[in-house]
Amino acid sequence: MNNRQARMFAIASTGISVLVFLILTLDSHRQFDTLTNAENITPEVTHGKDVWHKYNCINCHTLFGEGAYYAPDLTKITQHRGEAYLQAYMRDPAKFYDENKHRRLMPKQNLSEKEISDLIQFLDWVSKVDNQGWPPRPILVTGSFIPGADSVAAVAAGSADNPAGIRPVTDDDDPRAQGEHVFRSAIPACNACHSTAPGANMAGPTLAGLVTRAEAVLASGDYTGKATDVEGYIRESVIAPSAHLVPGDMYSANGTSFMPVGYEDSLTPEQLDHLIAYLATLK
């Protein structure tokens, strides 16, 4: 190879690569709107995006896995946390996390209420972008090696291929085993907020000893819901979280639970039955 041929090689390979890259870019533009649900980019979502930029969230967090690694990824956060929770959290993170325990805390961002709600709309739009099913397994903010959060079974509902290591459940399995699967695959996943280990409270209280606690609550005079037995109590806790509240500033505000509503619609009646059968084992 002489000098001239080497130059031709450099020019030709660059030229071809640029051309292919530009063609694919054009084709991507054709698809962006569908993949990102562009019709849902409302003025609120756009404003929420500006808020995201204005407060430099990207230099602590990642979104779509891009940003900084000091704080959790937020791509699917609205699938793990309800709106009420996120609003309260954004107002004052210190109410929810203890810097001495985790050695890290998100500083209070002093957002206006409008900024907070638009930001949540933006994050919700992000969570619905078709991004090849990433992350392959939900990324949780807290949780630890405990029954319920440790197992390799968490999988986003609806994603067709189960990641490696997962044990899929079938209709022949015990209803409680199927319920445990629902516990991890419901959207938002229950195990994003609840552990099943004694004392391990996360964004929601631990569900260890749920049955015993439910019996005690039903027997005491403080119960505010409509249930008459333990199973009814659990069902109510899932489909109408605010009917009776577990006390604590980090769990609810103004009588509204931070636990998301809507499981009654997003889960099928069988899934709900299985889930409750599973929860009723947590004595």
Next chain:
Amino acid sequence: MQYRSQSVAYWYFAVAMVLFGLQLVFGLLSASKYLGPDPLLYILPFDVTKVIHTNLLIVWVLTGFMGATYWMIPDESRTELHSTRLAYIQLFLWVIMGVTAIIGYLFRYGTGNKLLEQPLPHKIIIVICMLIFLYNIGMTIKKSGRFTTTEGVLMLGLVSSAVLFFPALLHYENYTVSIFYRWWTIHLWVEGVWMMIMGAFLAYLLIRLSGADREVMEKWLYVIVGLVFIAGILGTAHHYYWVGVPTYWLPIGGFFSALEPAALVAMAIYAYTAIRRSGLAHPNKLALHWTVGSAVFTLFGAGLLGLAHTWPSVNKWTHGTLITAMHGHAAFYGAYAMIVLAMITYALPSLTRHRPEGGSSIGYWAFWLQITGMFGMTLSFATAGIGQVYLERIMGMGYLDTQLKIQVHFLMLIATASIFTVGVALFIYDFFRFAPRFIFEDEPQLEAGVTRSTP
């Protein structure tokens, strides 16, 4: 120094040194926040220290590129610079831009877009500086009538860097689209056109430090250019996997970015054979250490550690973890920090008075401490990152709990970063230890390399 106007390079290098030192202060601050708790949570939170850390990096490396270019072009074209005045005006504007941007970041005044945080007025000044720079260099070459291949590759890198900055000036309504174009700037810079800049400096240094034949060196430089672009351009897709773009980018990104190390292997062989075949022709052995070190460390940080997580089925698990920080540090340092330090080390004996041509023992300590420190930092990020991937991504442990479990790696990070910082402090001390030559003296030929450069 053969041409009086080359002395502008000194001031560019001096600014780069100061900013490099500052970058590390903010880096160490950020690392200590990983350990936590953070007493400065409301004064200087992590997002502020991190944005200053990364921006200082970009600014000092670019300052170094400009200084090194102002040094190299007169040598290659055998002429004085078109205008030293313009070069100083450019430096002045550039410093004002940098300093005000950093002060702004302290108050969170920025665009909040990773690595492109500079506010619009600052971006416009950046463009103006680039234009002054390119004009000045272009006119110098034009007037001299001598345009070498090495210069050609350097100019290609510099002009394309300016062109690729334009997508960063635009506003995008759709977050996914804005990510798409952000990488046109960031990826195509570091894995495309900056490689041209690095390759040109490498060729320049090798031709001068070893006795390698220019004809041969420049032929292989073309081959490297071809390899970089074949793989690097479509390799952009390794940043497109999970951000909401069509699926075909996955195999494309995997395939082409896996080819990227080929160019880096070629560069390392290039440096090695030049020295092996032609031997040393220049007393500045320290500059040679930096030059070869840069090629080798790039192969390690960019080639090997980039390859480690570039395949989609791996990246799916490592994306957005400390694994990225591992690779980013080693790659950026090896390819761009080290090549600038190589150019500085090469030019310094003639830019300052009484400096030993072969480098001092302080200079060697600076080299080895930096190499050791950066290698240790890379290992710390790697072990932390592997822990994070397993615990958080695969086992499903919560983010905050995982970070607690990998604390020991953050301790290791701070320890090795301190070693690195000592190395950099020595380099900076060594830089400023000898006064610059303000007045050009009619000295006899200082550099053997200059006289022997063949056309």
